[in-house]
Amino acid sequence: MHNNPILRISTKILFAPIILFGLYVQFHGDFGPGGGFQAGVIVASAFILYSLVFGIEAGKKLFPSNINLILLALGGIIYGGVGIVSMLLGDEFLAYNILGSSPQSGQHIGILLVEFGVGLTVSNVMIALFNAFADYDKTKEK
Amino acid sequence: MKSLILFFILLCLWLLMSGYYSILLISLGIISCAFCVLVANRGKLIDDEGLPIFFIPRLLNYLIWLFKEILKSNLSTAKVIINGKVEPETFTVKASQVTEVAKVTYANSITLTPGTVTTKMHKDVFEVHALNADFGNDIRTNEMDRKVTWLEGKK
Amino acid sequence: MISELLINAFLVTIMLSIAIALIKTRTVIFTVILTSAYSLIAALMFITLDAVDVAFTEASVGAGISTILFLAAMAYLPKKEEESINTQFVPALSCIILGGILIWCSYDLPEIGQLTAPIHQHIAPEYIKGSKEDIGIPNVVTSVLASYRGYDTFGETIVVFTAGVAVLALLEKKNPVKKNRSLPSKKLKKNA
Amino acid sequence: MVLIFDIFTGICFFIGSLSIIIGACGLIKLPDVFSRIHAAGMIDTGGTAFFILGMVFQTGWSLVTVKLILIGVFIFFTSPVTSHVTANLARQKDIVPVGKKIGKIL
């Protein structure tokens, strides 16, 4: 659909603000509605919009699938890693109190990191799902 | 250069949306904006089409005029819907703008005023569908075309 | 405060009408469009029930990604649903009976929005108080999600990850099963 | 002062309500897809503009206003795009609009 100039230009203008809005939702999950799950989906939807308008090949050039698969696993590792770090510091699994100077700041850091891991996993799973479904007929021919 | 302008626009947007001005959140905002610019740069989205800055000096003037038009055509569309006198017509107009962005702006302005909609774009010829002969005449006088060309400022 | 309940009742009735239209239709694309509209109204419903975080999720996940996935899968599937040969009487009857029993039981449920209902007594007040004092962030949902019930969310993340990997594995190009399994039915059709 | 703003809000909401209801009536009444796009455009432009203006009168100047304006800008940006793409595809699939054609058509 990229030979339709109206759609192409509006996608070009909207792409960066959508990702910024997704990251805003990610990092303001503590203060208002939002958090990792929602932010991941919004960021993924920006990439999906790009793939829809410019074609799946361009989308894969923008966000290669091997990086996608690495980040897919990295999100879960960050989540588990926070738990293991808190264990190594001498508390229980996923007890954030020990991470900061005071219990409250420790909780704050822990929640921020954990939400980031969730967001990373969800956004990459959604992009991978979309790519797998949209590419299905091409993979079948090979 | 364009990346820098995009970065500052995004940063302003972040600060306006955020409402919490602690050091942590502002630094996260700067990182986020940098990430957005990086990704947009990678996708080759930062060019004249993705960031039409040459519109900005005359934008406000144009928007006020556009809103007036939208208001007027909303009123007449409502009249047409209530009366039920629908005589649709299809015709073509020629756009006189130079850049693609300005043509898109013209097409979008036509669509944004209820009663007229751009159905096809082929280079600089638009096919327009109008709800009534009055709406069609409004477009055919080319006033909007001249306004957008003036907004573009390249002629 | 009756207006809140009236808004809820209205929205939920609209959802019912969409679901009935979903039973009637036989074209796939209309099914997908109706599912999208259903999710959109469900999200509005969640907002009126004070669950802003859930509404956020439903709007982005249920209405957005879900619709896109249905569309993507629809492209490779038959566009029309076949009229089934068997009668649908037994499933319909069992659904009606089960629904009747559930509605009959609903008289025992507490009325909507009562503060004295058992669900509001147990642990929720402690979470609301603790979110302010122990954790120090205003969004109670986030604090329960990431801190109090961190294990749970960890599990959910892994489930999402596993589902993604499973889909990637299923839609992968090579299929060893297909090579080994010679489809006799297709041969039969060819011979016949 | 509050009363004046309330009155302004009321007027804006009234016009907005009228415009969305008339737009929805048009969506049902008008004969074909291309005509209905105009009615949908009424909901997208007139309705949202007046409702958002009315809500801006209520908030005064705060961060909520910024978000309201953001919603307005977003809808104003995407509404013509979806309308145009719908009309364009309907034309590509050879749905011929009702009514007369003036001059040569693409």
Added chain:
Amino acid sequence: MFLAGLIACAITGILILIRIILGKTTFDRVLAVNSLGTVIVIGISLHGFYSNRPEFLDIAIVYALINFIGTVAVLKIFSTGSLGGDN
């Protein structure tokens, strides 16, 4: 006042729903769902003011965004037959 706006949105929603269910071509339905999304965006903002918590307008923004992307996806299915195609 906000309640009156909400009632107007509800009436509009019912009328649009009739169009979705009646609609002859798919384009009618896509258009109607898009309009329904716009009306719901207005409804969400109004409900925020009605319940005295207007700071949750983020949801309305997400809503408008998802509405746009969903419409583009449906229309892409129509033009190319699959989501992956390059036109």
Added chain:
Amino acid sequence: MISSTIGIWNYWIVFCLMMIGLFLVIGRKNFLKKIVGLTIFQTSVFLLYITFGKIKGGTPPILNESINSIYSNPLPHVLILTAIVVGVATTALGLSLVLRINSEYGSIEEDDISAQDLVDYHDEIETGKSIDLKFKQ
């Protein structure tokens, strides 16, 4: 009478939606429709949970110093929030299974597929190959 009816009206409609979802799953033979039915069933369960968490005159559970009213119960919200994301992941899994079934059998109607399996089975009996042997290969 009216107020008590409205007090449990939500439950009634939620149960109706649930039954419609169940009917689509067990009564329809088309696999895509079955998955749509599953989605409807899921959403109705979400609605039931969230309805339990509502408190009359309450506000969303996001703390604010200037508001001193009751907050609705946040616990169902947390449960449902994760359930929605997991729900879409399972929907995607189901859809991919349907795609594979379509490429194997060339159909997504339950009747067609069971008929093909039956033909398969009789074919095996005739050729003398047992089913176990085939799965071992």
